[in-house]
Each structure stands twice: as C-alpha cells, then as structure tokens.
Amino acid sequence: MKIKEKKWIRFRIFFVSFFLMCGFAAIVARAYQLQVLEKDQLRAIAKAGYTGTIKLPPKRGTIYDRKGHELALSVEVASVYAHPKKVKEKIKTAKKLSKILGEKRYPILKRLSSKRSFVWIKRKVEPAKAEKIKKLGLPGVGITKESRRYYPCREIAAHVIGFAGADNQGLEGLEKKYDTLLRGPTYEFVQMQDALGRPFFVKWRLSNHDQLHQLVLTIDKDIQYKAQQALKAAVIKFRAKAGNCVVMDPYTGEILAMAVIPEFNPNIFTKYSPAIWRNRAVTDCFEPGSTIKAFLVAACLQEKVVTPYSTFNCEHGKYRILDKVVHDTHKYGVLTVSDIVAYSSNIGAIKMGRLLGYGRFYQYLKKFGFGHKTGVNLLGERNGFIRPPEKAKPIDQAVIFFGQGMTTTTIQLARAMAAIANGGYLMRPYIIKKILDKSGRTVKMFRPVRVRKVISGETSAQVVTILQRVVEKKGTGPQAAIAGYRVAGKTGTAQKVDPVTRKYSNKKYMASFVGFAPARHPRFVIAVVIDEPKGIPYGGVVAGPVFRELGLWTLNYLRVNPEVRVAESEAFCKPSISSNGTRCGISGKPSLAPEAFAKAGVVPDFRGLSMRDVLTKANSMGLKVIVQGTGFAYKQKPAPGGSLAKVKVLKVQFRPPT
Amino acid sequence: MTRPERVTVLVRTRNVGTGIRISNTRKKGRRSKVTGKQVLLILVLVTLLMGSGIGFVWSNFETTQIGYDITQLKKEELRLRELNNKLRVELAFLKSPENLEARAIKKLGLRQPKPEQIIILP
Numbered sequence: 001m002k003i004k005e006k007k008w009i010r011f012r013i014f015f016v017s018f019f020l021m022c023g024f025a026a027i028v029a030r031a032y033q034l035q036v037l038e039k040d041q042l043r044a045i046a047k048a049g050y051t052g053t054i055k056l057p058p059k060r061g062t063i064y065d066r067k068g069h070e071l072a073l074s075v076e077v078a079s080v081y082a083h084p085k086k087v088k089e090k091i092k093t094a095k096k097l098s099k100i101l102g103e104k105r106y107p108i109l110k111r112l113s114s115k116r117s118f119v120w121i122k123r124k125v126e127p128a129k130a131e132k133i134k135k136l137g138l139p140g141v142g143i144t145k146e147s148r149r150y151y152p153c154r155e156i157a158a159h160v161i162g163f164a165g166a167d168n169q170g171l172e173g174l175e176k177k178y179d180t181l182l183r184g185p186t187y188e189f190v191q192m193q194d195a196l197g198r199p200f201f202v203k204w205r206l207s208n209h210d211q212l213h214q215l216v217l218t219i220d221k222d223i224q225y226k227a228q229q230a231l232k233a234a235v236i237k238f239r240a241k242a243g244n245c246v247v248m249d250p251y252t253g254e255i256l257a258m259a260v261i262p263e264f265n266p267n268i269f270t271k272y273s274p275a276i277w278r279n280r281a282v283t284d285c286f287e288p289g290s291t292i293k294a295f296l297v298a299a300c301l302q303e304k305v306v307t308p309y310s311t312f313n314c315e316h317g318k319y320r321i322l323d324k325v326v327h328d329t330h331k332y333g334v335l336t337v338s339d340i341v342a343y344s345s346n347i348g349a350i351k352m353g354r355l356l357g358y359g360r361f362y363q364y365l366k367k368f369g370f371g372h373k374t375g376v377n378l379l380g381e382r383n384g385f386i387r388p389p390e391k392a393k394p395i396d397q398a399v400i401f402f403g404q405g406m407t408t409t410t411i412q413l414a415r416a417m418a419a420i421a422n423g424g425y426l427m428r429p430y431i432i433k434k435i436l437d438k439s440g441r442t443v444k445m446f447r448p449v450r451v452r453k454v455i456s457g458e459t460s461a462q463v464v465t466i467l468q469r470v471v472e473k474k475g476t477g478p479q480a481a482i483a484g485y486r487v488a489g490k491t492g493t494a495q496k497v498d499p500v501t502r503k504y505s506n507k508k509y510m511a512s513f514v515g516f517a518p519a520r521h522p523r524f525v526i527a528v529v530i531d532e533p534k535g536i537p538y539g540g541v542v543a544g545p546v547f548r549e550l551g552l553w554t555l556n557y558l559r560v561n562p563e564v565r566v567a568e569s570e571a572f573c574k575p576s577i578s579s580n581g582t583r584c585g586i587s588g589k590p591s592l593a594p595e596a597f598a599k600a601g602v603v604p605d606f607r608g609l610s611m612r613d614v615l616t617k618a619n620s621m622g623l624k625v626i627v628q629g630t631g632f633a634y635k636q637k638p639a640p641g642g643s644l645a646k647v648k649v650l651k652v653q654f655r656p657p658t
Numbered sequence: 659m660t661r662p663e664r665v666t667v668l669v670r671t672r673n674v675g676t677g678i679r680i681s682n683t684r685k686k687g688r689r690s691k692v693t694g695k696q697v698l699l700i701l702v703l704v705t706l707l708m709g710s711g712i713g714f715v716w717s718n719f720e721t722t723q724i725g726y727d728i729t730q731l732k733k734e735e736l737r738l739r740e741l742n743n744k745l746r747v748e749l750a751f752l753k754s755p756e757n758l759e760a761r762a763i764k765k766l767g768l769r770q771p772k773p774e775q776i777i778i779l780p
Contacts, residue, residue: 070750150751153756156755
C-alpha cells in the first residue's frame with residue numbers, strides 16, 4: 001500500500017509537471033511567434049496605435065528684390081481630395097462640394113465616379129471653404145495641406161522670376177533655374193499619442209536632405225514697376241507687337257530692372273500662352289540697327305583711325321555698294337564723325353567702318369560682348385550672331401557698320417553700352433545678388449566681375465561726348481533728353497526681315513534706344529527695344545520717350561542731383577514750361593531775372609519763405625542749403641546782404657507760423 | 659521530538675507518517691538588539707526610497723503633461739507661423755507698387771510730381 005501510494009504520488013507529480021511543461025512550451029512557442037515571426041507587422045500595428053505622422057508640405061524659398069521686398073513666397077493652403085471607393089452617396093457628395101467650392105457639379109461627380117483610388121477635387125482652395133468641407137464630414141472626402149506660391153507684385157519682374165507649378169516645381173525663369181536651391185525639405189513630424197489620441201510627444205523629421213535657400217535679386221521693385229509702366233505705355237501708344245527694356249548699373253553689371261511687354265501674371269500663368277512667358281530681353285535676337293554705330297565710333301577712336309573731327313562725305317543720301325544702294329533718312333553732305341553718330345548717317349558709318357576694316361570691327365564687337373552669351377544667371381539666353389570675316393560677303397562687310405547682318409539681345413546691347421559708360425570695362429551682368437539660407441544668413445554673394453577692358457578711359461570719354469549730341473535738338477533722339485541732366489545714348493531703327501519674302505521689310509521695324517545718365521558718372525544704362533511699332537518707326541521717337549520717362553523717374557528715385565548748368569542752358573528750356581514766363585528748365589526755379597543777376601554776389605534773404613521756395617531759389621543760384629525744422633524760414637546763416645563769394649553752404653532754420 | 663541541546667547539532671529524522679527524510683535544521687542566534695539609531699537609519703532609508711519612488715512617478719507624470727503642453731504649443735506655433743506667412747503675403751500684395759500707386763491716387767488724391775516740383779536736398 002505504501003509503495004502504491006508512493007507510486008501514485010510520483011505519477012501525479014510527473015503528470016502535473018508534464019502539463020506544466022506543455023503549457024510552458026506553448027507559451028514559448030507563442031512568444032516566438034509573436035516576438036520573432038510576426039515582429040515587424042505587430043510592431044507597426046502597435047506603433048500606429050500610439051504614434052501619428054503628419055506630413056508638412058514642402059516649402060519653397062522666398063525671392064526678394066534688392067531692398068528685401070518679397071517678390072515670390074509660399075504659403076500653406078488646403079486642397080480637397082477624395083477616395084472615390086469610399087464615397088457612398090456620390091451624387092449628394094458632389095452636390096454639396098459643388099455648392100461650397102463654387103464649381104460645376106458634373107465634373108466633380110465624374111471625378112468621384114472614377115475608378116482610381118485617389119482623386120483631387122480641387123487644389124489650393126481658400127481656408128474658409130476647406131473648413132466648411134471639413135465640418136461636413138463627408139465620407140471619403142478629405143482635406144490636405146499643400147504649399148502654394150504667391151507673387152504679390154503680380155506682373156512685376158514676372159519674366160525674370162518665372163513661376164512654380166502646382167507640385168512646387170519651378171517651371172520658368174529663376175524659379176526653374178534655381179529650383180534645386182529654392183526647393184525645401186519635406187518635413188514630417190511624428191507624434192506619440194495616448195489612448196484618447198491626444199498627442200503628447202513630438203519629434204521632427206526631415207524626409208529628404210534638400211536645404212531651403214532664398215534668393216535676393218539685384219532687381220529694384222520700384223524701378224522695375226516704372227520700367228514696365230513706361231514700356232507698356234509706349235507699346236500701347238505705338239500699337240507695337242512687343243517690347244523689352246533692361247536697366248543696368250554700368251559699374252557693377254547689376255540688372256536693376258528687366259521689363260518685357262506683353263506682361264503676364266504668374267499667379268495665374270496658365271491663362272497666358274507660353275509665348276508670353278518668354279523673357280524676350282535675353283531670349284530674342286534682333287538686328288540692332290544704328291545703335292551699333294556707338295560701338296563703331298568707339299572702335300574707330302580706340303584704333304585712332306579717326307578723330308571726332310574727321311570728316312566724311314555722306315553723298316547726299318545715296319551711296320552705291322556693288323549692286324546695292326544704301327540710303328540715309330536725310331540727305332547730308334560732309335559730316336564730322338560726331339555728326340555721323342548724332343544724325344545717324346548710314347553712309348558716313350560705312351565710310352568710317354571701311355577705314356577700320358571688317359576684321360577689326362568684328363574683333364571689337366566680340367570684345368564688346370556681342371555674339372556671346374553674357375553669362376547672366378537667366379534661363380534661355382541666346383548668343384546672337386556676328387558673321388566671321390571669312391564668311392562675310394562684301395555687302396555684309398558694309399551693312400554691319402549700321403547694324404544689319406548681325407543679331408544681338410537687349411541685354412548684350414545694354415552691357416556693351418555700359419562698357420562705354422563706365423570707362424571701358426565690360427562687366428558680367430548679374431541678377432542674383434545673394435543666396436541666403438533658411439534663416440537669412442548669406443550663403444553666397446555675387447560680386448561684380450570685370451570681363452575685360454574694351455576701350456581706354458580716354459576713348460570712352462570721347463564717345464560719351466559724341467553720344468550726348470544724339471539727344472540734342474538736331475540729333476536723332478531729342479525725345480530721350482532728360483532736362484536737368486546730361487544724357488548720352490544712341491537711337492536705332494532697324495528694318496526687320498520679313499519671314500515670307502526673306503527680305504528687309506518696309507513696314508516692320510525694330511525701334512531701339514540705348515543710353516545712360518548722367519553722362520559723366522552714370523547711375524544706369526537703359527536699353528529699350530520696341531518690336532514693330534505702327535506709324536512712326538524711329539527709335540528716337542518710339543523708344544526715346546521711354547528712356548526719358550524711366551530715366552527721369554529713376555534719377556529722382558536714386559536722388560541724383562540735377563546738373564544745374566545743364567538746367568540753365570537754353571536748349572533745355574521747354575516752351576511748355578517757360579510759357580508762363582516765370583519758370584524755366586526742369587528744376588522749375590524761377591528764371592533768373594535781371595535783378596537776380598545783379599544781386600548774384602549777395603547772400604539772399606530767405607526769411608519768411610516756405611521751404612520749397614527757399615530750395616528752388618537756392619537751387620537756381622547754385623547754393624547748397626541745409627534745412628532745419630519745418631514751417632517758414634526765420635533764421636539764416638550767414639545773414640542776408642553779405643558777400644556770396646566765400647559762402648559754400650547756407651544754413652536755414654524754419655519754424656511753424658505762430 | 660526533543661529539542662536538541664546544542665544549536666549546531668543537525669537533527670535528521672524521518673517523518674513518522676510518510677517515512678520521508680526531512681531535515682529540520684534551525685540556527686538560533688542570539689536575539690540581536692536593534693538600537694534607536696538603526697531604526698532611525700532604516701526609517702530614513704525607507705523614506706528616501708519612497709520619496710525617490712514618488713519623485714520618479716511625479717517626474718514621469720510631469721514629463722507627460724509637459725509633453726502634452728509642448729504638442730499644443732507646437733501646434734500653436736505652426737498655426738501662428740502659417741498665419742504670419744499669410745499676413746506677409748497680404749502685406750506684400752498691399753505693398754506692391756501697383757497697389758500703392760492706385761491707393762495714393764484714389765484715396766489720398768496724390769499725383770505724380772512734376773519734374774519742377776522735385777527738389778533734391780544736397
């Protein structure tokens with residue numbers, strides 16, 4: 001019995017432990033299954049339970065003008081999407097969506113009925129509308145955030161900046177060229193959430209390693225606006241096909257403005273034809289016509305082939321070269337080099353050019369940067385074309401001296417003129433001043449680059465003197481003159497080649513003016529090109545006024561003091577202004593009456609005058625005035641009545657009337 | 659069963675009922691006297707332990723709470739950043755030369771200055 005009991009107990013122990021072993025084995029097996037075999041899957045499920053990921057739309061770098069005004073920036077907006085398979089009541093849903101979005105019902109319904117798993121209903125909608133849709137809680141319809149590019153200045157510099165598409169990709173202009181720099185990283189943030197789904201721990205994560213950069217342009221928003229305005233007015237006035245204009249700082253090569261007409265609004269770029277998106281100032285080549293004479297005379301003077309006073313017989317407007325006859329607009333006899341440029345005589349230019357020779361002129365044109373890309377950081381720049389000497393026929397060798405048989409872009413023209421304006425240095429034009437990182441630190445700075453010295457400073461000064469005569473009354477471009485300032489420039493009226501007849505058209509012209517002001521220490525070079533003006537084709541008449549309007553405005557904007565002596569000169573007294581008998585010249589100072597001259601040697605009495613009167617009066621006398629306070633003048637130093645001889649600066653104090 | 663006289667002696671005996679040999683060894687030391695100092699020490703240690711335990715739990719709780727707050731503030735930050743961005747766009751739209759010019763002419767009745775009206779101070 002005892003033994004039996006013992007055995008039974010042993011059996012029971014064995015039995016229980018066997019069960020326990022089995023149970024343990026089962027647990028181990030299950031643990032293996034969960035921890036090893038299904039690890040990843042389960043972990044993902046668990047993670048999804050306590051973490052949530054939110055993707056932020058990628059940002060794009062801002063583009064600023066030279067003074068830090070935004071020209072292009074990105075903002076988050078909402079987009080409405082749908083999973084068509086999850087949408088139950090398609091017709092009802094479409095009706096509700098169409099009501100809020102203000103779109104037609106049928107296209108929405110069509111999208112909702114699509115077999116795809118994901119469709120956009122409408123992208124980039126206003127936040128208020130998105131909120132409304134969110135509140136409806138339609139099944140299968142969702143809202144996501146996307147980044148949208150805004151161009152707050154609308155048409156301003158649109159051709160330079162270009163635009164970015166719906167998916168944040170640069171499509172035109174700088175947006176395309178610097179797409180990789182502007183494109184920012186996609187941010188994801190991972191948050192852990194509790195049982196109620198409230199997030200309590202957030203971790204930021206970068207999805208890709210793109211670094212966001214911002215661009216600062218050399219463009220000045222205000223000059224750009226004025227350029228577009230002035231150019232647009234001219235294009236409309238002369239019913240021209242198109243026009244473009246480049247404003248450049250001659251000493252640095254910075255592009256201050258680049259206007260192209262017709263304009264487009266990059267916020268709604270799809271509504272314009274792609275032809276309008278083109279930045280014609282760099283992508284369109286044209287025959288420069290007479291503007292090239294400025295460079296011809298520079299080359300001739302540099303090579304000492306002629307002096308400004310050398311004379312040429314202009315054959316009274318008709319000159320035969322082989323089987324062709326070259327005409328001048330007006331008939332001229334013997335003209336000096338200076339006159340040839342001022343009156344733009346083609347025959348004179350040919351004769352002058354022949355002394356220089358085609359080969360040498362070709363070299364100079366190359367040196368002035370024609371026939372080569374300028375290297376400006378813009379998309380789609382063209383080379384232009386000059387016929388090499390070995391390929392030039394005799395007629396080509398003659399007509400190039402007045403700008404036919406070669407092509408150039410507006411920016412090339414502007415930079416070549418800048419080389420004359422700045423004392424002979426060819427600069428590399430640039431439109432990006434700085435590249436900034438996300439927080440605004442400068443990553444890269446662009447500096448002026450001198451490409452080469454083309455002509456000597458002496459020659460440059462001679463050419464500037466000659467070019468100033470162009471805008472004088474007898475020259476071809478008096479409409480480009482800016483009263484109060486010395487202006488130098490050259491007009492151009494080029495016949496266009498008719499694509500059908502392949503001959504120079506008598507109706508289609510390219511009117512241009514390239515000039516700079518003030519002539520001695522120029523602050524800007526402006527090149528204006530107007531394509532196919534109707535009626536009057538002359539560059540001086542069509543493009544000149546654009547130069548004058550934009551130039552005058554820019555000089556005031558840049559706070560350039562008028563050159564008084566020029567203002568006083570009779571040539572600048574506009575009849576319209578002086579007709580009232582009291583005013584003359586631009587600065588509108590009262591014309592110096594005889595008694596004023598008599599008193600010229602005496603310090604005038606400014607007391608009791610308004611600030612405007614004091615300034616105009618002092619300006620007309622060539623006195624520098626320092627003003628203090630507001631109101632009317634009550635004190636001045638030195639006192640009135642003394643000798644003016646030693647006075648350099650007058651101090652005038654003002655106070656409001658009591 | 660009699661208690662062994664000496665504590666060191668091992669007493670091995672068999673259970674009467676089962677016959678299984680069991681050991682029934684026990685050491686009996688001198689009854690140690692716990693001093694007041696030791697009690698104090700133990701109390702301090704226990705308090706420290708409990709305190710640190712509570713501290714740990716409390717800090718964990720605080721962490722979570724702050725985590726919630728951070729999340730809220732992060733969201734708020736994002737919202738404000740976006741708002742700021744939108745306002746910047748609006749400001750830029752309003753500051754565009756076209757708009758400024760139109761407003762200056764319409765609202766304030768300003769005109770473009772005539773050349774003779776512009777005087778540049780030296």
